[in-house]
Amino acid sequence: xxxxxxxxxxxxxxxxxxxxxxxxxxxxxxxxxxxxxxxxxxxxxxxxxxxxxxxxxxxxxxxxxxxxxxxxxxxxxxxxxxxxxxxxxxxxxxxxxxxxxxxxxxxxxxxxxxxxx
Amino acid sequence: xxxxxxxxxxxxxxxxxxxxxxxxxxxxxxxxxxxxxxxxxxxxxxxxxxxxxxxxxxxxxxxxxxxxxxxxxxxxxxxxxxxxxxxxxxxxxxxxxxxxxxxxxxxxxxx
Numbered sequence: 260x261x262x263x264x265x266x267x268x269x270x271x272x273x274x275x276x277x278x279x280x281x282x283x284x285x286x287x288x289x290x291x292x293x294x295x296x297x298x299x300x301x302x303x304x305x306x307x308x309x310x311x312x313x314x315x316x317x318x319x320x321x322x323x324x325x326x327x328x329x330x331x332x333x334x335x336x337x338x339x340x341x342x343x344x345x346x347x348x349x350x351x352x353x354x355x356x357x358x359x360x361x362x363x364x365x366x367x368x369x370x371x372x373x374x375x376x
Numbered sequence: 377x378x379x380x381x382x383x384x385x386x387x388x389x390x391x392x393x394x395x396x397x398x399x400x401x402x403x404x405x406x407x408x409x410x411x412x413x414x415x416x417x418x419x420x421x422x423x424x425x426x427x428x429x430x431x432x433x434x435x436x437x438x439x440x441x442x443x444x445x446x447x448x449x450x451x452x453x454x455x456x457x458x459x460x461x462x463x464x465x466x467x468x469x470x471x472x473x474x475x476x477x478x479x480x481x482x483x484x485x486x487x
């Protein structure tokens with residue numbers, strides 16, 4: 260199957276700092292990338308959908324100015340958590356899909372565990 | 377009401393047992409259905425799609441009841457390696473490829 264990587268896998272930062280998470284599709288061109296957040300014992304919640312070269316579409320309740328998403332190329336999307344606070348501590352997972360594959364097939368990255376102190 | 381509901385478990389079963397998970401979805405416009413598996417602190421991975429006619433993949437059988445808006449997953453001859461959280465996932469009609477996840481059902485297979 261397709262491979263998606265995320266970096267970093269784990270990050271600890273101080274409150275008020277910004278953190279950038281990278282999501283890369285390694286062996287296919289990802290026309291669409293998705294960003295999810297998962298709190299302990301909760302379901303994955305879609306934060307936003309990004310298509311290469313266009314602005315991300317954010318889900319209701321997700322602040323676009325706080326969670327900046329850039330999908331500059333067909334293999335890279337980034338999520339920047341700006342001015343992070345302890346309540347932003349979570350598991351962030353990206354996924355990627357391609358127009359050349361089944362539309363429902365999303366390949367997930369291994370996730371990034373963010374802890375804000 | 378949550379869009380996708382699952383019993384969180386945990387289901388503790390002995391190795392070799394048969395176990396079934398259920399999932400209900402609230403939106404009758406849901407068009408596609410899946411079971412994903414998620415190991416602790418890992419990303420979810422597609423286990424199988426769920427078709428109206430029901431489908432089987434080895435020890436795993438998935439069924440869909442559109443009238444009752446209900447999906448099931450049956451695991452036969454449970455293995456220790458089956459221990460994980462099983463996520464019920466739906467796609468709404470017109471939702472493109474946006475996945476809506478249930479909270480998952482935790483399975484623990486024991487010796």
